[in-house]
Structures are given as C-alpha cells and as structure tokens.
Amino acid sequence: MPRKAHSRGVYLIVDSTFAPPGLHDPFLWGADIVMHSGSKYFGGHSDLLCGVLATKRTGWTKQLFEDRMALGNVLGNLESWLSLRSLRTFELRVRNASQNAAKLISWLNNALNAPSPASGSEECTVQKVLENIFHASLQDEPWVKKQMPNGFGSVFSITMKQPVFARVLPSKLHYLQHATSLGGVESLIEWRALSDSKVNTKLLRVSVGLENWEDLKEDLLQAFQFLAGNSN
Secondary structure, eight states: OHHHHHHTTOOOEEEOTTSOTTTOOGGGGTOSEEEEETTTTTTOSSOOOOEEEEEOOHHHHHHHHHHHHHHTOOOOHHHHHHHHHHHTTHHHHHHHHHHHHHHHHHHHHHHHTOSSOOTTSHHHHHHHHEEEEEOGGGOOOHHHHHHOTTOOOSEEEEEESSHHHHHHGGGGOSSSEEOSOOSSSSOEEEEGGGTOTTSOTTEEEEEOOSSOHHHHHHHHHHHHHHHHHTOO
C-alpha cells in the first residue's frame, strides 16, 4: 500500500484509533501520518476531548507546529492534565483490554461453532441468539497477525439472529453500558441502528474495558438466556 501510494505521488494517512500504540505501529508499514482520537484509548476514561496527529517527517513536524500556533488548536490546561494522567496508565489499559476482548471473543466464537451442543448449555444458548462475530483475531490472513503481533483491539462487532435481539440486548446487560464511545475503562455496547438508519439492524458494537472478562461473559450469557427464552 505505501509503495502504491508513493509511486503515484500521494501520501498514506492512517487513522489508528481502533489499533492504538502497543498493538499497532503504522509507521513500520510506511505510513506518512498517523491519526488518533485521543478521546478514546489515549484518554481512556471517557472524559477527554483531543486528537493526535503524528508524523516522522521532520519538515512536516515543524509545519504542523507552526499551523497549530497560527490556528490556535492547542489543548487547554484541563485537557493537558487529563491527557498526562491517562498516559501514565495507557500501556496497562490497552494491554488488559486487548486480553479481555480476546478471551471474550474466543468464548463466543467457540460457543457459536460448537457442533451439536446439548440443550440448555452455554453453547446452545449462544447459537440460539448469535449469528456472527467480527474481529481481527478471527481473520486468518498472515498479514493481520504480522501487523499486530502484541494483540488486537478491544472493539468487536456481533450480529444477532433477529433485529429484536439486537435492539433488546443492551437493556438486559449490567456491566456493558449502552453508549457510542470506545476505548474507555468501562465496557460499552451499542445498537448501531439507533444512530444510523443505514446500518444492519442486527448489528451491535462492543468495546471491552477493564472489568474481569468472566463477569462480562456472565453478563452476556444471562442476557442471551433471556432472549433465547423469549424468542417464541
């Protein structure tokens, strides 16, 4: 991709908000500029508004600083303090959230693909309500793990068997709160169709936080059991 872009005289800009430092480094793969929503993983506490624009090109760095000075796009005192506070725990938060997500996704995927599950089992319950899971860890292309050797992001998507399951599920959860954001210490879930009518009505987006992953599992399982028991 970088070679194709540069051969045509254009630059490669990567929005790496969903794959923060520690998990992915676009500069290793030829990116010219990397963007992050600092409000997400960098902030990590859902209380900060900021953005990050990074480049390794010395001349561009100087120009960006000059543009920032001229335009006044400088963090305020409070935002600067919140950013510094958050960066002190950044590595721990990103790593733990990634590990939590990996365990949760593995459980869901194993249950979804279990052959002939026993009636009333976890696997049977999951298969009654869940249709599919989407996450980088489930891709088998070699380049995926090559680019993210330290783990994958903590955001994944699921589709439910019925639109009503996706609409009702967030209201039956206790740990996962229904909200749009991602990258915070708390786990969130969002029924995307509520804010975008063009989105698949069976789609839910999950941002895994720092809670114990088994608590998140039990929370999802009890909600799945409710849906499965009221599906007729």
